[in-house]
Amino acid sequence: MLNDVLVNLFRGIMDIEQRAVTCQEFPDITSNDLHVIEVIGVGEPKNMSTIARELSVTVGTLTISVNGLVKKGYVVRQRGLEDRRVVYISLSERGRSAYERHARFHREMIEGICSALTPEEMAALVKALEKLKGWFKELSSHE
Numbered sequence: 001m002l003n004d005v006l007v008n009l010f011r012g013i014m015d016i017e018q019r020a021v022t023c024q025e026f027p028d029i030t031s032n033d034l035h036v037i038e039v040i041g042v043g044e045p046k047n048m049s050t051i052a053r054e055l056s057v058t059v060g061t062l063t064i065s066v067n068g069l070v071k072k073g074y075v076v077r078q079r080g081l082e083d084r085r086v087v088y089i090s091l092s093e094r095g096r097s098a099y100e101r102h103a104r105f106h107r108e109m110i111e112g113i114c115s116a117l118t119p120e121e122m123a124a125l126v127k128a129l130e131k132l133k134g135w136f137k138e139l140s141s142h143e
Contacts, residue, residue: 045088
């Protein structure tokens with residue numbers, strides 16, 4: 001039963017997230033694209049190593065994703081001024097729009113969950129999810 005709940009919850013969130021962001025404005029965006037866009041964020045440009053580390057992927061894997069995002073117009077690459085070997089990644093205007101739409105989805109999801117639970121239920125849910133997150137983190141550190 002717990003397995004069904006977790007599997008269906010993860011799948012459901014991913015499906016709803018994809019549908020929430022994919023629209024006429026962003027018909028070519030994937031879930032993977034969204035996660036890369038989310039990590040790049042709207043702050044200062046980041047180098048490839050920083051982004052790869054935050055996503056727990058190799059720089060090579062990230063390069064493939066970033067290439068696709070550049071072609072789609074969501075991401076901009078810039079060489080460092082002091083060290084031309086360093087490549088900085090930032091979001092284009094289109095990327096920022098996708099980022100904001102994705103952030104709105106997350107805010108609405110959290111608001112919906114909070115409105116459906118009592119404060120006690122919310123505290124229990126957060127505690128259980130923190131334990132689950134810890135278990136996944138421990139599992140991934142052994143790989």
